[in-house]
Amino acid sequence: MGRPKVAFFDLSCCEGCQLQVANLGEDLLDVLELIDLVEFREVMSEKWEGRYDLAIVEGSVVNDESEQRVRQIRDRCNVLIAYGSCATIGGVNGMKNRRPIEESQAAVYGDKTDWFPATKTRTVDQVVKVDYYIHGCPIYPPEFIKVLKAALAGLSYPVPDFAVCVECKFNENVCMYDKGVTCLGPITRAGCNSWCINAGNVCYGCRGMVSNPNRNGAEDVLRRYDLNPELIANKMMMYNAAKESTDE
Amino acid sequence: MSRNLSVNVEFLTRVEGHGHIVVDVAEGVLKTCQLQIVEAPRFFEAMLQGRSIFEAQHITSRICGICACGHSLASIQAAEAAIGFTPSEQTLKLRKLLLHMENLDSHVLHIYLLAAPDLLGVKSFMGLMKDHADAVRRALRMKKACNDVCDILVGRHVHPISCVVGGFTMLPGPKELEAMHALLLQVREDLAPTVALAATLEFPEFERQTEYVGLISDDGEYPLLSGDVGSTDGVRKAKEDYRAITNEFLLPHSSAKHARLSRSSYMVGALARFNLNHDKLHPKAKETAAAVGLKPLCTNPYLNTAAQLVECAHCTEEAIAIIEDLMDRGVDPSEAVIVGINENHSIPVQAGSGVGAVEVPRGILFHHYQVDEQGIIQEANCVIPTGQNLQNIEDDMHKLVPELLDRSDEEITLALEMLVRAYDPCISCSTHFLEVDIVR
Amino acid sequence: METVTINHTGYHIKRGKIRGITPLTAMEKMFEIELPGGDALDHDPGQFVEVSLFGVGEAPISICSSPTRRDNFELTVRAAGRLTEALHQLQVGDEVGIRGPFGVGFPIVPLEGNDILLIAGGLGIAPLRSLINFVIDNRRDFGKVDILLGCRDPQSMLFCEELAYWEERIDINFCCSVDRAAPDWAGNIGVITSLIPGVTLDPLKTFSVVCGPPVMYRFVVDELLQKGIPEKQIYLSLERHMKCGLGKCGHCQIHDVYCCQDGPVFSYDVVKQIKGAI
Amino acid sequence: MNQTLLPKTRLDDFIRFLSARQKVIAPVSLGNNQYKFDEVSSLDEISLHYIPTILPPKKYYMPQHETLLKYDVSKGQEMEAVVEVEELVLFGVHTCDLAGIQCLNMVFSDRPKDLHYLIRKNYLTLIGLECNDYCDSYANCAMLRNHLPKGGHDLFFTELADCYYVHVNTHRGDELVEKSGLFDEMNTQAEGELAELRTRKKERFKSEVAIRYQDIPRLFDETFESPVWEDVGNRCLACGNCTNVCPTCYCFDVMDEPDLDLTKGRRIRVWDSCQHEVFAKVAGGESFREERKDRKRHRFNRKFKYPVDRYRRIFCTGCGRCSRTCMAKIDLKETINALMEERE
Numbered sequence A: 001m002g003r004p005k006v007a008f009f010d011l012s013c014c015e016g017c018q019l020q021v022a023n024l025g026e027d028l029l030d031v032l033e034l035i036d037l038v039e040f041r042e043v044m045s046e047k048w049e050g051r052y053d054l055a056i057v058e059g060s061v062v063n064d065e066s067e068q069r070v071r072q073i074r075d076r077c078n079v080l081i082a083y084g085s086c087a088t089i090g091g092v093n094g095m096k097n098r099r100p101i102e103e104s105q106a107a108v109y110g111d112k113t114d115w116f117p118a119t120k121t122r123t124v125d126q127v128v129k130v131d132y133y134i135h136g137c138p139i140y141p142p143e144f145i146k147v148l149k150a151a152l153a154g155l156s157y158p159v160p161d162f163a164v165c166v167e168c169k170f171n172e173n174v175c176m177y178d179k180g181v182t183c184l185g186p187i188t189r190a191g192c193n194s195w196c197i198n199a200g201n202v203c204y205g206c207r208g209m210v211s212n213p214n215r216n217g218a219e220d221v222l223r224r225y226d227l228n229p230e231l232i233a234n235k236m237m238m239y240n241a242a243k244e245s246t247d248e
Numbered sequence B: 001m002s003r004n005l006s007v008n009v010e011f012l013t014r015v016e017g018h019g020h021i022v023v024d025v026a027e028g029v030l031k032t033c034q035l036q037i038v039e040a041p042r043f044f045e046a047m048l049q050g051r052s053i054f055e056a057q058h059i060t061s062r063i064c065g066i067c068a069c070g071h072s073l074a075s076i077q078a079a080e081a082a083i084g085f086t087p088s089e090q091t092l093k094l095r096k097l098l099l100h101m102e103n104l105d106s107h108v109l110h111i112y113l114l115a116a117p118d119l120l121g122v123k124s125f126m127g128l129m130k131d132h133a134d135a136v137r138r139a140l141r142m143k144k145a146c147n148d149v150c151d152i153l154v155g156r157h158v159h160p161i162s163c164v165v166g167g168f169t170m171l172p173g174p175k176e177l178e179a180m181h182a183l184l185l186q187v188r189e190d191l192a193p194t195v196a197l198a199a200t201l202e203f204p205e206f207e208r209q210t211e212y213v214g215l216i217s218d219d220g221e222y223p224l225l226s227g228d229v230g231s232t233d234g235v236r237k238a239k240e241d242y243r244a245i246t247n248e249f250l251l252p253h254s255s256a257k258h259a260r261l262s263r264s265s266y267m268v269g270a271l272a273r274f275n276l277n278h279d280k281l282h283p284k285a286k287e288t289a290a291a292v293g294l295k296p297l298c299t300n301p302y303l304n305t306a307a308q309l310v311e312c313a314h315c316t317e318e319a320i321a322i323i324e325d326l327m328d329r330g331v332d333p334s335e336a337v338i339v340g341i342n343e344n345h346s347i348p349v350q351a352g353s354g355v356g357a358v359e360v361p362r363g364i365l366f367h368h369y370q371v372d373e374q375g376i377i378q379e380a381n382c383v384i385p386t387g388q389n390l391q392n393i394e395d396d397m398h399k400l401v402p403e404l405l406d407r408s409d410e411e412i413t414l415a416l417e418m419l420v421r422a423y424d425p426c427i428s429c430s431t432h433f434l435e436v437d438i439v440r
Numbered sequence C: 001m002e003t004v005t006i007n008h009t010g011y012h013i014k015r016g017k018i019r020g021i022t023p024l025t026a027m028e029k030m031f032e033i034e035l036p037g038g039d040a041l042d043h044d045p046g047q048f049v050e051v052s053l054f055g056v057g058e059a060p061i062s063i064c065s066s067p068t069r070r071d072n073f074e075l076t077v078r079a080a081g082r083l084t085e086a087l088h089q090l091q092v093g094d095e096v097g098i099r100g101p102f103g104v105g106f107p108i109v110p111l112e113g114n115d116i117l118l119i120a121g122g123l124g125i126a127p128l129r130s131l132i133n134f135v136i137d138n139r140r141d142f143g144k145v146d147i148l149l150g151c152r153d154p155q156s157m158l159f160c161e162e163l164a165y166w167e168e169r170i171d172i173n174f175c176c177s178v179d180r181a182a183p184d185w186a187g188n189i190g191v192i193t194s195l196i197p198g199v200t201l202d203p204l205k206t207f208s209v210v211c212g213p214p215v216m217y218r219f220v221v222d223e224l225l226q227k228g229i230p231e232k233q234i235y236l237s238l239e240r241h242m243k244c245g246l247g248k249c250g251h252c253q254i255h256d257v258y259c260c261q262d263g264p265v266f267s268y269d270v271v272k273q274i275k276g277a278i
Numbered sequence D: 001m002n003q004t005l006l007p008k009t010r011l012d013d014f015i016r017f018l019s020a021r022q023k024v025i026a027p028v029s030l031g032n033n034q035y036k037f038d039e040v041s042s043l044d045e046i047s048l049h050y051i052p053t054i055l056p057p058k059k060y061y062m063p064q065h066e067t068l069l070k071y072d073v074s075k076g077q078e079m080e081a082v083v084e085v086e087e088l089v090l091f092g093v094h095t096c097d098l099a100g101i102q103c104l105n106m107v108f109s110d111r112p113k114d115l116h117y118l119i120r121k122n123y124l125t126l127i128g129l130e131c132n133d134y135c136d137s138y139a140n141c142a143m144l145r146n147h148l149p150k151g152g153h154d155l156f157f158t159e160l161a162d163c164y165y166v167h168v169n170t171h172r173g174d175e176l177v178e179k180s181g182l183f184d185e186m187n188t189q190a191e192g193e194l195a196e197l198r199t200r201k202k203e204r205f206k207s208e209v210a211i212r213y214q215d216i217p218r219l220f221d222e223t224f225e226s227p228v229w230e231d232v233g234n235r236c237l238a239c240g241n242c243t244n245v246c247p248t249c250y251c252f253d254v255m256d257e258p259d260l261d262l263t264k265g266r267r268i269r270v271w272d273s274c275q276h277e278v279f280a281k282v283a284g285g286e287s288f289r290e291e292r293k294d295r296k297r298h299r300f301n302r303k304f305k306y307p308v309d310r311y312r313r314i315f316c317t318g319c320g321r322c323s324r325t326c327m328a329k330i331d332l333k334e335t336i337n338a339l340m341e342e343r344e
């Protein structure tokens, strides 16, 4: 068997996750030893007509056109990896679901909204079956490599289902709550090595929530910080709104 | 010659985002010439309404992964202006450093991985691997270096973490400065062979009189993070008047807004900056310009790539200078901020309106916010460089296509693709998709 | 940082070679494994080994063969996750890592000379098979032997040929039931507990060993107690997640008990003390 | 064994003496009144007056990620068991953390022994430091009688007016004292000062909860079904901070980390937490501690009840880390008080 044919695709997103892959630097060359990269629009003009062993998809589904594209990709690939928050949980694109789509359109395009049709933001797995998830905005490169290894070996990759706090403690950071600001680490699933807290910022929840978060408990904790309820809701929904609004 | 021609290239590649080019020539006469932006709109402005101004950087960084640091800087500048906060000198210095790294990183990506394949006649960097493996390795090494500097400085390059309204949540210590310095010295080494390679490249010939727009200032510094907005047609306005510069308008074939100033269109980006401020470039950058034969006022858009190379030299030298200065003076660690959404009230907030104008890789980027006294965003607006360039690209195409009609379909298509790529468009930013559709 | 090699730790694996693979159902396969040099595993019925494939992981699997039979041992594996699915991909001649045997198996000594009632649900028949064959090979040491087996449906029944053999033997009472079946099924239909009242036994002389999915225990134990079997004479094999098998990792801990070292087999009077164990 | 004195003015020399021989680990400040054990090379980097570090020194005994085996599957299941070790001196370890290490020693030397732990432990030198005063209101060391040294160290320092009173407890400790040449003879004044300090501490350190040490296990036995657990479970976010920071929590997960070539790799163990929902899940999907209250109760019992049955020792050192770190403000002393009230 030859090297697996791998292709990268992007739906609606900022393409930062592709860049994270391009940014692997010389590690990228090691990865390229393992796979046969057949499509990567951002950096390649080559096209592949056959089946993909692995399709790696970034971005959310936000209109009929992107829905069609992702269905075509699924039909042509054996294994599909959704990577980046936009693809796995909707990411920041999901925020627009929190108000009627017409309102958002009007805010940006005024009376010309008809020219640019849009739908609610959906995650890739709300449209087609997804085999592997790499969460994060942007993806954490070591996790990308980990999942790629699992996919190439045909093994499952269970996303850590415990809180970012765990990794944060491993890294011995001073807790943001002790510094007087709120952090979504306790309800966000780990896997990023507590990236943001290591850099002195709070966790924004970009990897999505753990499977059974104590939402009431978390809101109680946040409420102790002089925040109005709307800001709390905003905070918890920065990345998680797409799942939230369509699951209802 | 009266010719009908139809070329159809779907998914223009090696650009950030998705677009189509539609050219329609019937009987030798150019009828339509459009750059269609079919990228799905993402409604960032709408998402920002009702949120804390302290979240604006985090959210708008996600407009674009390639210029995430640029968006962050413009967003922070606008946000700080809106709430009436003045950043410290150290903070400004570190932000300048970050912007240099952003421009350097993006330019290296564009020059080597996106533009060079065209100029060397291959399909992509994968093709380069055969005859120019060293160049690819060098490009990846330079990119990695930029990336590593950003990791140290702001946690990561894509969607920087520590650079926020108020300053930095993490500051480099002596060890970190040392590490960044070493990385940049290596970039400096790699730049020499890059310039040598670029000097051998032949850029297509094409000229069109164009208005160039960018930041201008009265001090001796090549303006990237501060200054007024000016043009080669003599316009000069405060950045708060950005709407009078960009005059945005919508076209049905593009989900991105277009812009015009004194003429039907204008250009922003490395070439515009070079044309406006070449005398302020670092001597090393001026040397580079001479080596690749770039002279002001240059009206060949294909040479935007050359101007990027000149800026690479400038940014590298300036970044090294900043780091050396910081190594001498030391970074004051007590300036690190803990902000979150300001629930600790560490930053005073007042109602107001603020504009940020920053020269990011593809040109001048504007962010504009209006906040209430709680720091809640009432109104937000972003004007993206690629959006400003779209009309100019179309105008270039209008002039270029008739000049090319005696060439083959493939050559015309390639020339158009290369033209669009020379602008290094970031359609993700302006809203993603580029497709060439020539009907003659 | 210096790296020291250690000659033997609890995490050392033995390189087992797969000598035979028998597909049992759509989900389960039986593997016959040979240790280096043909060494015997030296296990007791009811013990388990940690089976490992480097790059994939490790999982506890009960030994389903009797120590009285041949030198190679057998494992019945249901494809349930990472490791077990990878095991199902293997071929005869491939290697697997083996650690163990671990744990305290079924109590042979107290059983000897007494009547025994063995109750298995689903995959629980795998560890019990090891005991059953041990009993058959030492048949004279035991009194009356009853075996009750419950399965989801006839398709999921394991070791069908052996079941038929046990059924034929006159010195063993074998009875099985399925939760649901097609109309052409001639056997019993119903949950396993429905078989217990039908067994005639002398409760004070009977030792019962139960093995099956966690949900089964409550109901079966209630029935056995109803029959008058003393708590001390009921043995259960508990399943817990395990990572080390060495009584350290904490996954299999129920109260102060580590299933991997102190179990997995416990008598009911002990289990009863451990709140939340079943 | 014996006692000796180190004048305060020579402490820096002693640290430099140590760091010339091997890496020295000591508490350093992170700001925000928080500390961590980290590498130092001189006294000025060390915070001698510190409250318990974010992570206890267990991270040197059983690192967060620890390699157990290296494997290569190119020719079958080939492996080599390894321990990654480094000679370290841990300086300034408080009595609660010494007790924590003693607990871990018990667990890992219990049969079957864990050689990875025991071998690494041999590379570590432990120098204790007495707390002359309470750390903060979260600490509950007196209740567990860990405010006084109970062994487990090579050297033990107690700060007096001008010098450190040093207990030499092992041959290794003795060697450091000898080789450094920095220590003075014991004198009666120091003896007197130490006695005085201990008397003062006796008054200052009183059991923080009104319960006797020996009665604690029974309390947990009797309150297994208490509604207190319900309340604690409702507040708990299951983030696992309390177990990670605890000096006596040692649960772990074992996993393989293949290299990019997919043939070589490492089998590692990583700290795990009984507070995670998946911790006690088995293949059928059943979880034995599905509810947060079950998990919280399990953790408390694993400190105050179960280890007493197994190792005859309470596995809480009284460091207060779990209460200090909990953002839901679940406090160990409050919980014990609530349980006691409940029982009455």
Ligand SMILES: Cc1cc2nc3c(=O)[nH]c(=O)nc-3n(C[C@H](O)[C@H](O)[C@H](O)COP(=O)(O)OP(=O)(O)OC[C@H]3O[C@@H](n4cnc5c(N)ncnc54)[C@H](O)[C@@H]3O)c2cc1C
Residues within 6 Å of the ligand: A158, A159, A161, C048, C057, C058, C059, C060, C061, C062, C063, C075, C076, C077, C078, C079, C080, C081, C082, C083, C084, C085, C123, C126, C127, C238, C239, C240, C241, C242, C264, D278, D281, D282, D283, D284, D285
């Ligand atoms: C003493 C003992 C004896 C046993 N004997 C046998 C036997 O003889 N035969 C047999 O087939 N089995 C036996 N088992 C059960 C077997 O050990 C489990 O099925 C084991 O989990 C299989 O490992 P695995 O790597 O294949 O599955 P895993 O990958 O561990 O998956 C097991 C289950 O857990 C879920 N899961 C895995 N990871 C996660 C995660 N991170 N988050 C959420 N869910 C997750 C999976 O979906 C799956 O349902 C025994 C268990 C014990 C304790």
Ligand code: SF4
Residues within 6 Å of the ligand: A164, A165, A166, A168, A169, A173, A174, A175, A176, A177, A183, A184, A185, A186, A194, A197, A203, D239, D241, D327
């Ligand atoms: S900083 Fe955030 S992620 Fe870290 S421990 Fe605190 S709450 Fe958890």
Ligand code: SF4
Residues within 6 Å of the ligand: A136, A137, A164, A188, A189, A192, A193, A194, A195, A196, A197, A202, A203, A204, A205, A206, A207, A208
């Ligand atoms: S710390 Fe939070 S926001 Fe940051 S990368 Fe991790 S999950 Fe995302």
Ligand code: SF4
Residues within 6 Å of the ligand: D242, D245, D246, D247, D248, D303, D315, D316, D317, D318, D319, D320, D321, D322, D323, D332
């Ligand atoms: S239970 Fe809490 S107080 Fe006790 S040793 Fe652990 S962290 Fe310290």
